[in-house]
Amino acid sequence: MxxxxxxxxxxxxxxxxxxxxxxxxxxxxxxxxxxxxxxxxxDQFTEAKWQPFTDAAVLRNLAQGLLLTLRAAAVAILLAMVFGAVFAAGRLSDHRWLSWPSALVVEFFRAVPLILLILFLFLLVGGTLGRFWCLVLGLMLYNGAVLAEIFRAGVTAVPRGQSEAAYAIGLRKGQVMRMILAPQAVSAMLPAIISQCVVALKDTTLGIIISTEDVINTARLIYNDFRYNNAIIVGLMLAVVFIIINYSLSKLAVYVERRLASRGERAVDHSQIASV
Amino acid sequence: MINFGALGEMLPSILDGFWLTLRLLAYSAVIATVLGTLLATMRVSPIAVLRGFGTSYVNIFRNTPLVVLFIIIVTGGPQVVGRTEFTTLATVALSLYTAAFVCEGLRSGVNTVPTGQAEAARSIGMGFTQTLTIVVLPQAFRAVIPPLASVYIALAKNTSVAAAFGVAELTYRMRSLNEQFPQEAVTRFSGIVLFYVIIVAVISGIAQILERRLAVSR
CATH class of the missing domain: 1.20.5 (Single alpha-helices involved in coiled-coils or other helix-helix interfaces)
Structure with a gap:
C-alpha cells in the first residue's frame, strides 16, 4: 500500500x-x-447455551422476528422519504411562514433521542395504533427529518446556473424544482439514502423499549429462558446477522458513490447530517 | 397541553436522570475518544496487521445495532465479569460503539489536509510519526471538529438506549414517572426533551466557538 x-x-x-x-x-x-x-x-461455550439454535421452532421464530424487523425498517424508510420530501420542500420554500415551521419540525425530530420518541408515541397512542405502528411512526419521524436534510443538501448542491437558466426560459418555481432541480439531485443523494437505510434498520431494534414482536423480542424470550440464560451468545448471533445485512448495504452505497464519481458527479456528504 | 404544576413536581426526578445521562455521556465520550484515536492511527499506519484490525473493528461496531451491543455487554456481561453496576457496563457498550464513529470522524478530518502538506513533510526527511504528529494532525484538528461534534451529539442521544436496560437516566424517567403522572405524557416528554435539547445545543455551540477560534486561512 x-x-x-x-x-x-x-x-x-x-x-x-x-x-x-x-x-x-x-x-x-x-x-x-x-x-x-x-x-x-x-461456561459460554457449553452445549446448553447453544442448544436453542439447533431447535427448528426457535429458528423459525427468529426468522419471523427478523422478517418483521425488515418490514418495519422498509415501511418506515418509504414513509420517511415522503415525510422528508415534504419538509425539505417546505424548508426550501421562499415563504417564511412555510420554511420556519418546517425547519423547526426537522430540527426537533433530529434532536430527540429516537427511543424516547418511540416510548412517548407508545404511551400516547399505543392503545389505538399498536406496537408495530408506534415503532414505524417513530422511525418515520426521525429518519424523515434526516432525509429532509439530505434532500435539501442535494437540491442546494445543484449548480445555480441550472435554476437561473430554468427561470430565464420562463419556468415557475414549482416547475424548476420538479423538472430541473429534483431529477439532478436524486442521483447525488442516492448513496446517502442507502446509508440512511442502514441507520433505519439498526434503529428498528429500539422497539425493545415497547416490546414489538421483532427479532430482538424473540431473542429476549430465548436468553431470558432460565434453561439457556445465554444473552452473550444470542447477542453475538444477532450481531452477525445485522453485520451481514448492513455491511452489504454500506458496500452498495460505496459502489453507487464510486459510479457517480466516475461520471464526474459528487455525492451528498452524509456523515454530518445523520447522527449515528 | 403542558401542565406546569406537574412539571414542577416531576422536575427533581428528571434532574436526577439528567445527571446520570451527563455522567454516561462524559465517561463514554472520554473513553471513546481515546480508543477512537488509537483506531484511527492504526487505520493509517504502515503495518498491515494494524490496518486490518482497525478496519475490522470499525466495520463490526458500526454495523451492529447499539441495542444488540447492550444485550451482549449489559445483559450478558455479569455472567462473565460477575456482578457489575449496569451504569458501568452501559458506559463500556457506549464507548466501544462510539469509538468506531470517532475513528471515522478523525479519518475524514485527516483526509481534508492537502496531500502537499504530508509530501512536503516527507521531502524534508520526516518519518511517519513525525509527519503525522507535527504536520498533519495539528491541521486536521480543526477539520475534525464538525464530524466529531456530530458524533458526540449522537452519543448524547444514544445514552438513552440505557433506559431499556435498567439504567435510570433521563429517558428512563418517561416510564418511571408514568405511575405517578399517568395523564401527563406530553408534559413528561416535553420536560425530558428539553434537557436533551440543552445537551445538543451546548455541544454544537462549543463546536462552533472552537471552529471559529481555530480558523486557518489557506
Whole structure:
C-alpha cells in the first residue's frame, strides 16, 4: 500500500515494520484469545447455551422476528422519504411562514433521542395504533427529518446556473424544482439514502423499549429462558446477522458513490447530517 | 397541553436522570475518544496487521445495532465479569460503539489536509510519526471538529438506549414517572426533551466557538 504519510520502506524500515507487526499481532491475538478464554472459563461455550439454535421452532421464530424487523425498517424508510420530501420542500420554500415551521419540525425530530420518541408515541397512542405502528411512526419521524436534510443538501448542491437558466426560459418555481432541480439531485443523494437505510434498520431494534414482536423480542424470550440464560451468545448471533445485512448495504452505497464519481458527479456528504 | 404544576413536581426526578445521562455521556465520550484515536492511527499506519484490525473493528461496531451491543455487554456481561453496576457496563457498550464513529470522524478530518502538506513533510526527511504528529494532525484538528461534534451529539442521544436496560437516566424517567403522572405524557416528554435539547445545543455551540477560534486561512 502506498500512502502520502510514509515512504516506500527501505531495508531498515522493513525490518522495523516486521518487528512492530509481529509484536502487534501477538498483542492483538493475545487480547482476542484472552476474551475468548474468559468466555470459555465462564461456561459460554457449553452445549446448553447453544442448544436453542439447533431447535427448528426457535429458528423459525427468529426468522419471523427478523422478517418483521425488515418490514418495519422498509415501511418506515418509504414513509420517511415522503415525510422528508415534504419538509425539505417546505424548508426550501421562499415563504417564511412555510420554511420556519418546517425547519423547526426537522430540527426537533433530529434532536430527540429516537427511543424516547418511540416510548412517548407508545404511551400516547399505543392503545389505538399498536406496537408495530408506534415503532414505524417513530422511525418515520426521525429518519424523515434526516432525509429532509439530505434532500435539501442535494437540491442546494445543484449548480445555480441550472435554476437561473430554468427561470430565464420562463419556468415557475414549482416547475424548476420538479423538472430541473429534483431529477439532478436524486442521483447525488442516492448513496446517502442507502446509508440512511442502514441507520433505519439498526434503529428498528429500539422497539425493545415497547416490546414489538421483532427479532430482538424473540431473542429476549430465548436468553431470558432460565434453561439457556445465554444473552452473550444470542447477542453475538444477532450481531452477525445485522453485520451481514448492513455491511452489504454500506458496500452498495460505496459502489453507487464510486459510479457517480466516475461520471464526474459528487455525492451528498452524509456523515454530518445523520447522527449515528 | 403542558401542565406546569406537574412539571414542577416531576422536575427533581428528571434532574436526577439528567445527571446520570451527563455522567454516561462524559465517561463514554472520554473513553471513546481515546480508543477512537488509537483506531484511527492504526487505520493509517504502515503495518498491515494494524490496518486490518482497525478496519475490522470499525466495520463490526458500526454495523451492529447499539441495542444488540447492550444485550451482549449489559445483559450478558455479569455472567462473565460477575456482578457489575449496569451504569458501568452501559458506559463500556457506549464507548466501544462510539469509538468506531470517532475513528471515522478523525479519518475524514485527516483526509481534508492537502496531500502537499504530508509530501512536503516527507521531502524534508520526516518519518511517519513525525509527519503525522507535527504536520498533519495539528491541521486536521480543526477539520475534525464538525464530524466529531456530530458524533458526540449522537452519543448524547444514544445514552438513552440505557433506559431499556435498567439504567435510570433521563429517558428512563418517561416510564418511571408514568405511575405517578399517568395523564401527563406530553408534559413528561416535553420536560425530558428539553434537557436533551440543552445537551445538543451546548455541544454544537462549543463546536462552533472552537471552529471559529481555530480558523486557518489557506
Amino acid at each position: 502506498s500512502s502520502v504519510l510514509f515512504d516506500v520502506p527501505g531495508p531498515k524500515a522493513r525490518a522495523r515494520y516486521r518487528a512492530v507487526a509481529v509484536v502487534s499481532t501477538l498483542v492483538l491475538a493475545g487480547l482476542i484469545g484472552w476474551v475468548l478464554w474468559i468466555l470459555y472459563q465462564n
